[in-house]
Every structure is written in C-alpha cells, then in structure tokens.
Amino acid sequence: MWSILCRCAAVLTSAALVGGLSGAPAALAEDFSRVDRDPVQGNEIVLSDGTEVPTALFSLRVADSASVSAYTAEADGEVRQRAAYVESAWDDGTRWTEIDAVTDSVDRATWVVANSYPHVALADLAMASETIFLDERQAIAGTQAALWHVLDGVELDPGANDTAVTALYEYLVAGSEDAPDDSGAPSLKISPTQLETVAPEKPLGPLTVTSSGTEPVRVAVRGAPASWLVDADGEQVRRVHDGESVYLDVDPSVPAGVVTLHVRGDDVPLPEGRLFTGRDGVRTQPLITAEPGTAARATAATLTWHSEEPEEIASPEPATPAPSVPEPESAAGTDDSAVVVPDATPSDEPSDEPREHSADDDLAGTGTWLSGLLIIAGALVVSGLIILVLGRKRRN
Structure with missing residues (x-):
C-alpha cells in the first residue's frame, strides 16, 4: 500500500510538471559572436x-x-x-x-x-x-x-x-581614396529573406544564396511537410554554391503554409572588413574585422503561401417593405400624439449581434503560464503531505 501511494504521488508530480511546462516557449539556437x-x-x-x-x-x-x-x-x-x-x-x-x-x-x-x-x-x-x-x-x-x-x-x-x-x-x-568597389556583403546571405505569394502554380522563388566561399552550403526547409527545395530545372537540392538560386516546390493539396529556409556553411571564409553589430538591437560599439578568418555561418528566409482570396460577395437587394396594416382603434379613440414605447426588459434569448471585444478578454489569456506554475506548486505540496502523513502512520 505504501509503495502504491508513493508511486501515485510521483505520477501526480510528474504530470503537473509536464503539463505546466508544456506551454513554455522553446529556445531557438542561433549563431552569435x-x-x-x-x-x-x-x-x-x-x-x-x-x-x-x-x-x-x-x-x-x-x-x-x-x-x-x-x-x-x-x-x-x-x-x-x-x-x-x-x-x-x-x-x-x-x-x-x-x-x-x-x-x-x-x-x-x-x-x-x-x-x-x-x-x-x-x-x-x-x-x-x-x-x-x-x-x-x-x-x-x-x-x-x-x-x-x-x-x-x-x-x-x-x-x-x-x-x-x-x-x-x-x-x-x-x-x-582609391579603394576598389567592395560591396561589403556578409559572408553568407540569402535574398530575399521573406517571400509571400497567393495560390502558387509554380515553385516559390527564386531565392539566391551568396557565399564568400567556393564550397557548397547546405539548404533545408522546416514547416509544411509537403514541400521540397528544387533548382531551376525542378530537381531537388540539398547543397548550393555561391550565386545559385533555390525554389520551394509545394504540394498542390496544401492550400496554405509557412516554411523556413535554413542555409548553413562550415568553414565559410570571413574576409576582413566585415561588420558585426549587437544582436537584437543591443547597444554596443559596432566592430569591423581586421583580418581574415573562417567560421560556421548560418542564415534563414521565410516563405509563405495561402489560397486565393475569395471574391467579395455582393450585398443582397433590400427587401420590399410589406404594406403597413392600420392598428385597431382603442375604445377611447385615436390619439396621434400617442407613442408606443418598446419593452426595455432584458431578454434571456441570445443576441445575434457580435459581442464587443474587451481588454479583459486579452488579459484572461495571460494567466496560462502562471496557472501552470500554480499547478506545479500545488502538486508538489500535495505530494509532500501525502508522503509525510503516510510516513508517520507507517512509523506508528
């Protein structure tokens, strides 16, 4: 009995940890210097x-x-x-x-x-x-x-x-003053970095890869499973050289999707005169490399496609109003100044009108992560109490 209860407490704690941490954002790996x-x-x-x-x-x-x-x-x-x-x-x-x-x-x-x-x-x-x-x-x-x-x-x-x-x-x-023209381009670059289209009938692209090295660099996509990287002839590719272009071939059965194109090269030459700045806008002095080197470099681009936008539906013609039926006269006769006031009592029937968006609705979603932490804490406390109480009973 004791072992069964201890296992239950352990399962409860583990479930709370998994459930609470499942909403935590995953860290993204990124090259930096x-x-x-x-x-x-x-x-x-x-x-x-x-x-x-x-x-x-x-x-x-x-x-x-x-x-x-x-x-x-x-x-x-x-x-x-x-x-x-x-x-x-x-x-x-x-x-x-x-x-x-x-x-x-x-x-x-x-x-x-x-x-x-x-x-x-x-x-x-x-x-x-x-x-x-x-x-x-x-x-x-x-x-x-x-x-x-x-x-x-x-x-x-x-x-x-x-x-x-x-x-x-x-x-x-x-x-x-007589320096030759030098674009000062990064050692590894893909252009454009964002591409969006509607109802693509042909592969999305081109996206051109620029590398300071002579060796090919690796290309891969993550996102929609039914998509492949191809060259201009439609052949699938996994490596490209400097100046070559790639395209994203999309399965027609997938009406919309977003993929990330990753480009990575090992031992890419890093010429002198390359600019390095603070990541994510961090304020620090920009640096200029003063000697050549080599480095593993990576870059990425985002490709988005979606189905054709629906045509605007013409608004229907207004219905012809029905002829008005004269109301019966009251016993006291008619009074042109009389005004009929509608009943202001709220109805229990649901309204067809859209509900106004409230700022409180947005705030309601912000407690998800906090709730997860509270669940974890509560599970740990309950598990500890169970083990403590059962431990005392066992000793007695």
Missing part, C-alpha cells in the same frame, strides 16, 4: 576638437570558430564585452554612407583594414607609411583613427599626436 578577452591597447589620440580618445584592438570570437581582430566603427560609445554580436550588412543603416566623399566609405574602411595592422606586418607597414619605426600601440592608434575618419568623419590633430601615428593615419586615409 562575442569579445572573448581583453583588448590590446593602442596609443591615445587627440582629435581636431581637442578630445582625447583611447584606441584598442579587440578580439572577436565568431560563433564557435577562432577569434579575429577587430576595430570599432565609431569614435563614440563603448564595447560591451558581454554583448552578443551578429554579422550585419553595411547597407542595413545609412550612417555608413553619410560621409561626403568620392569613394564609398565602406569601401575605404575595407581597404584600411586590408592594408594595415594586424593584416600587414609592422615592419612592412612602417615602410609603406614612410616611418622609421612603428610599434604595435602606434599601429593600432593610426589604424583606428583612419577608420573613424572614413566612417565617422573624425579628424585627427596632426600636431598633437605621435609622429608615427600621424604618418600612418595620413597614409591610410590617402590610400583609401
């Missing part, structure tokens, strides 16, 4: 307005891959080392293109990091900038000042800074 150690400090620089600003070279671990060096894209703000970063497209914001210059500011920034430290050795960089000696702190300061100039319009005070820093800054600023 972090600043993984203290930065290497550079010389402090003096701007044209007299402001003194520190410089540093950060280490950014891209997803689970090796770390790469990175500079900040703006002179103001700070890097939150615990913040999660994601690779972003330069054209997501307009602030990178507001600098008045002949050459695009993003192209200039890419040229700066590709032709400076740590991508270029200190001795070679000193020779290119025509300085006698250049150490790591000076190289970091000169490179960071040049990036702030081409991206943020910051001017360096030539007379208030180290000679080697100023020489490197001027070399990088001048050289970036």
